[in-house]
Amino acid sequence: MKKKPGFMLRSVCGEQFLIAEGEENIDFSNLVSLNETSVFLWNAIDEEQEFTIDELVDILLSEYEVPRDTAREDIESLCRKMIDAGIIAE
Numbered sequence: 341m342k343k344k345p346g347f348m349l350r351s352v353c354g355e356q357f358l359i360a361e362g363e364e365n366i367d368f369s370n371l372v373s374l375n376e377t378s379v380f381l382w383n384a385i386d387e388e389q390e391f392t393i394d395e396l397v398d399i400l401l402s403e404y405e406v407p408r409d410t411a412r413e414d415i416e417s418l419c420r421k422m423i424d425a426g427i428i429a430e
Contacts (some may be wrong), residue, residue, distance in 0.1 A: 341428050342378060343387045349379065358382070358427055377404065378418055379386050393419065 344365060347406065350359045356374045378413060384399045385391050396415045404411075422428040 341392065341423075341430055342390045343385060343427065343428055345387065347427050349382055350375070358422075358425075372421060372427060377414075381415070381418070 342411055346361050347358045348361055350357055355403065356379050358372045358374065380403060381400060385396070393412065393415055395410050398404070398418075400411045401416065403407065423430060
């Protein structure tokens with residue numbers, strides 16, 4: 341997977357959102373609100389490089405104490421939402 345260009349993390353009224361920049365990315369029906377953990381993962385991945393679910397699990401486990409299975413399930417769900425919203429590509 342890889343981040344698609346043109347998405348920036350922004351704070352709006354105390355919540356974190358991925359916001360599209362540029363006319364080609366504007367679709368407000370696909371805004372994604374991120375919690376603290378999702379923001380951590382978003383900031384941990386490089387826009388230039390591809391990443392895998394397993395890499396995100398390892399990144400998450402390096403910072404948070406959660407069971408590996410729980411981390412994997414949550415990351416798979418997050419990635420599916422981001423793929424559906426057009427924020428990351430498979």
